[in-house]
Amino acid sequence: MLQRLRQYALLVRLHRPVGILLLLWPTLWALWLAADGFPDPLVLLIFVAGVTLMRSAGCAINDFADRHVDGHVTRTRDRPLATGQIRPTEAVLVAMFLALIAFGLVLMTNALTVALSFVAVLLAATYPFMKRFHHLPQVHLGTAFAWGIPMAYTAQTGQMPDAMAWVLFVATILWATAYDTMYAMVDRPDDLRIGIKSSAILFAEHDRWVVGLLQLAVLGLLSLVGWQLGLGGFYFAGLGIALLLAAYQQWLIKDREPALCFRAFLNNNSFGAVIWLAIVLEVM
Template sequence: MREKLHHYAHLVRLDRPIGIYLLLWPTLWALWIAAEGVPDFTILLVFIAGVVLMRSAGCAINDYADRNVDPHVARTKTRPLAAGLITPQEALGVFAALSISALLLALLLNSLTIALSIVAVVLAATYPFMKRFHHLPQVHLGAAFAWAIPMAFTAVTGVMPPLVAWLLFLAAVLWTTAYDTMYAMCDRDDDVKIGVKSSAILFGQHDRLIIGILQLCTLLLLAGVGILSGLGMSYWLGLLVAVGFSIYQQWLIRHREPMPSLHAFLNNHWLGMAVFLGIAVDYASKADSVTIGAFMTLLSLHYV
């Protein structure tokens, strides 16, 4: 049983939490902006746990979908399902258990968020199969990862997400498409041989240019979010750091080599963190200003 649990942990990539981080940061962006500061603690815990569960479920269904492909790719041939350490039925069972757990967790939220959570499961379940049908499965992954944003707004506000939420959603979709294309560049040669489709194959020699355009659009949309949300200097400093990371990622993929492309993909964890810290610090500073202002008002009234 211990050995099986070890294989299940590898199946859902608990040893490689980068996917959790990349799903977590946009979720936290949305929660903080929706709440205009620190969100309700229960909602925050539900979303953090949901991120871990849904990313893990996505890994399980991804390996099931790629069970006949992964053994032929150098980077993935040692995964538990590809190596024959667990069965396809077990992978499906893990996906089902994690997805049901995430849906049960969503029952702690309001009815609108529960309805949106069903869409999240559908997106996560269908993404791995898209690479058989079209060259932009990365966009589908972007929608799956970004769907936590409208869910976060409905969880906090109880109403349909406003314009700023959908701008943030679009920014997350484009950002995910950009960094997952970097990831796809690592397997491009193997994918061409096997017949698997990806944005890296579709973009071809224009991959760096298109990734750069996606990065620029992401940053512009995040700037729009900052303006509409009335975010201040801390946010803009965080966004400036994100610009620096984007430029660094372009430098890493300049020769289109697998390992530097993988490092560029991994670097997006820090980009997402920089944006979140900018949001969190900005709202925290505003809260401090309000607290100080209220204290001074009460003090003046006392002396009057």
């Protein structure tokens, strides 16, 4: 039984919480901005738990979708479905179970947030299959990760998000596209060999430039949000630190060494945390 639970934990990546954090940071940005201070504690708890559950469900569906290719990729060949430790039907059932719990949490908010949650489920369920149809599954992932922003605004305020919330939404899509391209640079040789599509393959030798432009666009949009909302020194100091982190990530990926590209991807956790801390210091 314990061994089975361990395999389920590996399936939903509980041993690699960076994915939860990358999904969580934009949601926390939105909650603090929507509340203009500390958000409603119940709403905060719901979203922290919901993000954890939905990211875990997404991992299970992702492994189901990739069950025939993960064994051929160096980074993923030890995943439970690839090694046969978990059956495909089990992965689907785990994803459904986690998603249902998350939906139960959303029911504790309001009707508008509940309505938006159906879009979140659709995005999470379809993302893993996109790499078979086009070269920008990273944009699809970014949209899924950013959808917590309008949901956070509606849960906190009971109203549809304002214009700056949607600017934050777009910034998050671009940010996720940038860091997931770094992630895809790790797998590019294997993806080319087995025919999987990604932004890293699409951008080819221009990958670093495109990632850099995306990073600048993210910081530009976040600056627009700060200016429009009247945020001050703490916020823009945070953006300055985020700019330095983006530059560090560019340095890491300069030679396209897989291990360093993965480290650049992981560094985005610090990028998201710095922006959240800057918002907290500004609005509290």
